[in-house]
Amino acid sequence: MYQAVGSPGSRLTRVTWMLEELGQPYEIVKAKQHSDTMRRYNPTGKVPALVDGDLVVTDSAAICAYLAEKHADKGMGATNPAERAELNSWLFFAQCELEAPLWNKLKHRMLLSEELRAEVGPWAAYEFAREIENFDKRLGDRTFTMGERFTAADIILGHCGQWARGAKFEIASERGNAYFDRVLARPALARAKEKEAAA
Numbered sequence: 001m002y003q004a005v006g007s008p009g010s011r012l013t014r015v016t017w018m019l020e021e022l023g024q025p026y027e028i029v030k031a032k033q034h035s036d037t038m039r040r041y042n043p044t045g046k047v048p049a050l051v052d053g054d055l056v057v058t059d060s061a062a063i064c065a066y067l068a069e070k071h072a073d074k075g076m077g078a079t080n081p082a083e084r085a086e087l088n089s090w091l092f093f094a095q096c097e098l099e100a101p102l103w104n105k106l107k108h109r110m111l112l113s114e115e116l117r118a119e120v121g122p123w124a125a126y127e128f129a130r131e132i133e134n135f136d137k138r139l140g141d142r143t144f145t146m147g148e149r150f151t152a153a154d155i156i157l158g159h160c161g162q163w164a165r166g167a168k169f170e171i172a173s174e175r176g177n178a179y180f181d182r183v184l185a186r187p188a189l190a191r192a193k194e195k196e197a198a199a
């Protein structure tokens with residue numbers, strides 16, 4: 001059985017959501033960032049990690065890509081190099097562009113030590129708005145990022161949308177908001193959150 005390691009409500013949700021979408025059994029191993037437990041799975045102490053037998057995978061997008069490839073029959077990954085390139089492009093966009101302002105703002109608000117904190121609010125709002133505009137253009141009229149199929153990329157992007165809404169970042173895109181509504185209404189996400197709450 002898979003083990004999803006990390007703290008409930010963090011990027012761990014990307015892993016539990018993915019496992020729920022795939023219908024795979026898993027247990028949640030609760031571990032806070034930089035705790036001794038977490039460092040046993042990830043030397044950086046960062047959350048989350050996935051344990052699959054002897055293999056430990058870290059970094060949420062890599063974990064989702066790994067699971068999509070392993071359970072290829074569920075159609076959440078790529079079936080050829082061209083599709084893989086497109087999927088990777090979305091995953092990298094999600095983490096490098098869309099997530100970056102969300103993460104930086106959170107770090108400067110409450111995670112960094114006082115002397116390192118800077119006022120990044122206006123920059124983060126500007127960058128996020130710019131990337132939402134880019135997301136709108138790239139998404140076009142598709143239901144999901146890869147077309148009609150819900151894939152690993154939608155997990156990472158959907159989680160960024162949830163994060164943005166929770167942190168009160170403006171999503172000035174009708175198509176973007178409709179996409180986030182669609183993706184965040186997935187029953188698998190609700191089940192993942194329930195399991196995290198009960199862990």
Ligand SMILES: N[C@@H](CCC(=O)N[C@@H](CS)C(=O)NCC(=O)O)C(=O)O
Pocket residue numbers: 010011012033034045046047048058059060061
């Ligand atoms: N690229 C990693 C980032 C992991 C990450 O930064 N996780 C946060 C919690 S959600 C953390 O552990 N932060 C501690 C730190 O930045 O040192 C991923 O997507 O899993």
